[in-house]
Structure formats: C-alpha cells, structure tokens
Amino acid sequence: MVMDKLTAELYSFLNTTGKVLAVSHQSPDGDAIGSLLAFGGILEQYEIDYVLAIDDSCPSKYDFIPGYDKIRNLKSDPLTTIFPKLAVLDAGSISRIGSAQACIDSNTRILNIDHHFASDFYGHINIVDTEICATAAIIYDLCQKLEIDITPQIAYGLYVGILTDTGRFRYSNTSSKALNICGSLVSKGVNPSLVTERLFFNTSADALSSLSWSLSNMLLYCDGLVSIISLDREHFVKDSENFVDFGLSIEGVVLGAFITEIEENHYKISLRSRCSIDVSDIARRLGGGGHQKASGCTYKGTLEETRARVIDEFTLEIQKTGLTPRELLSQQYQKINAVYS
Numbered sequence: 001m002v003m004d005k006l007t008a009e010l011y012s013f014l015n016t017t018g019k020v021l022a023v024s025h026q027s028p029d030g031d032a033i034g035s036l037l038a039f040g041g042i043l044e045q046y047e048i049d050y051v052l053a054i055d056d057s058c059p060s061k062y063d064f065i066p067g068y069d070k071i072r073n074l075k076s077d078p079l080t081t082i083f084p085k086l087a088v089l090d091a092g093s094i095s096r097i098g099s100a101q102a103c104i105d106s107n108t109r110i111l112n113i114d115h116h117f118a119s120d121f122y123g124h125i126n127i128v129d130t131e132i133c134a135t136a137a138i139i140y141d142l143c144q145k146l147e148i149d150i151t152p153q154i155a156y157g158l159y160v161g162i163l164t165d166t167g168r169f170r171y172s173n174t175s176s177k178a179l180n181i182c183g184s185l186v187s188k189g190v191n192p193s194l195v196t197e198r199l200f201f202n203t204s205a206d207a208l209s210s211l212s213w214s215l216s217n218m219l220l221y222c223d224g225l226v227s228i229i230s231l232d233r234e235h236f237v238k239d240s241e242n243f244v245d246f247g248l249s250i251e252g253v254v255l256g257a258f259i260t261e262i263e264e265n266h267y268k269i270s271l272r273s274r275c276s277i278d279v280s281d282i283a284r285r286l287g288g289g290g291h292q293k294a295s296g297c298t299y300k301g302t303l304e305e306t307r308a309r310v311i312d313e314f315t316l317e318i319q320k321t322g323l324t325p326r327e328l329l330s331q332q333y334q335k336i337n338a339v340y341s
C-alpha cells in the first residue's frame, strides 16, 4: 500500500488501540449521515470498537441505508464517557457536533474529515478538501488508498452523500469525479433508482399539502425575477426547508424567498439566489447570515410588512448590479452553486 502523509496518519489513527467515537453535524443531511455510515464501515473492517452518533435525530428517509439503526441519537440517548479517539465527519467546526463535545478531553485524538469552505482545522489530523463535492467523496478516496472493501453500507452511504451534496447532480460541484465515483458505487451494487425514490419521491401527504398551500400564496415581483412564497403556522410541516426551491425553479426567477411564520408577527425568511446577487448581504442586514446563494434571517412584523421588506431588499440588490433583467437571467444556469450545510 503506497500512502501519502495524511492517509498514513489516518492509517495509524485506525491502527492504534482505543475506542472511536465517530460523529457528524447536528441537523444532519445526506452527506453527514452517509459519510458517518461509510466511515463506520471502514472502522468495522479494521475491527475497531466504535460508536456512531449524532446529537440529533436522523430523518427517517435515510433509513434504507444499511447501518442506519447503528447511529445513536445523543439527544435521546446521551453519552458521557470520554473517548480516546474522535472522528468528525462533514463538520466545518467542532461546535457543530453539539453534545458529543462532552466525550472528549485533552487526551482525545481528533480526526477531522471535511469539505466545508470555512473548515477550521480543529483536528490533530485534518483531511480537508474544500474543492471536493462532498465529505463522502473524500472518504471514497481514502477507501481506495486503504484498499477497503466497498460493502453495501459504505457504498450506499457514499452514494447518498454525493447525490445530496450535489443537489441531485445539479449544483456546480457536480464534477466528473462526483459522477465517476457514483458510477463505481452503482457497479458495487447501489440501486440509483431506489435511492432517488426514497429520498425525493417519498413525501408525506401532509408535507405535500403544506407545499401546495404555500405555492398557492406565491407572488412574483420585479418583472418576474423574484418569487416569494409563505407558510403560516397552521399549515407548517417539519420538512418544509426545500419549499423555497420550488419558487426559485420558475423560469425567469433568479431570487427567491420563503417566509415562514414562527409566532404571531414573527417570521423566518429563507433567501435563495441563482444569479450574481449575494443574498447573505441581505440576511446580514436583517440580523441573519449564511452563504452567497442561500441564507436566512428572522423578521418581526406582519406578513405584509415582512414581504414588503424582502421586496425592498431584493429591488435594491437588483438595482445595485446595474444589470438588465435579461442579463441577470443569463446568469441563471451558471450560478447554481452548492451550499454545504
């Protein structure tokens, strides 16, 4: 086995004695869950004693991934013991692992495998690649270097991580490498049709009626460049985070907002861009934050006031670009960038 320095460090991490706690970030997405399960598959082949945990519940739509039941939810089943080794997958900062931080002390050796742009290198070993589409893709490379047998748990974990972090092969991080890895995972037995069905075409009836209610309240502004949808408390469902994408997917729309009622006269605003406009500037002005293409904040006022404020902010940003609607529109398909959460 020929190994580069980082892989050699990982190899020694795997070969030294001591139980491993492997974790990923709170509010876990497909890459967090998939990478964790794939890493668990590696630990199994090294016959290491380990625990897989997340300080949160894992959405049940991922329950088809082999090994899903092995992930311990620290919210309902906390851990208080100190582990000699901690592996953190897909978390740009250690604070994102939540209560799992209680399981480390100054003697714990920390391994950090991640791809977040703002990764802060908190590990003793940091296998961080900010250019790569998903943490799962880093783990795939490590499996190759360590000559790991790609079991169904590893294959499905990695495939789910890459599929979800590329927005179903939609974002600009959808590289030939991402597709090649997924191709090889399919040849190892992953059923791509099953994965897509389970993750994206298995919505609850409640979520779909909630979506339908919010879309029926959709309004278009700024010559059709802006769409705003909203949801009140009565029609709220937990899986509504992706509703904003439906407003943004309309032909000609480059900026989208999704306004959700938290309590009376208090709203959560999700902002999305598929042009050069940086919506994190708007979110920050309103006391929130986020990324260039996806950000969020809250606002106190009536729905009408909240909506008016969003329209004002969008209008201002459109004017600041000095571009015509046609010019903004031409950016639409070049700017669908990945957002790592």
Ligand SMILES: [Mn+2]
Pocket (backbone or CB within 6 Å): 031, 032, 090, 115, 134, 135, 165, 340, 341
């Ligand atoms: Mn990720």
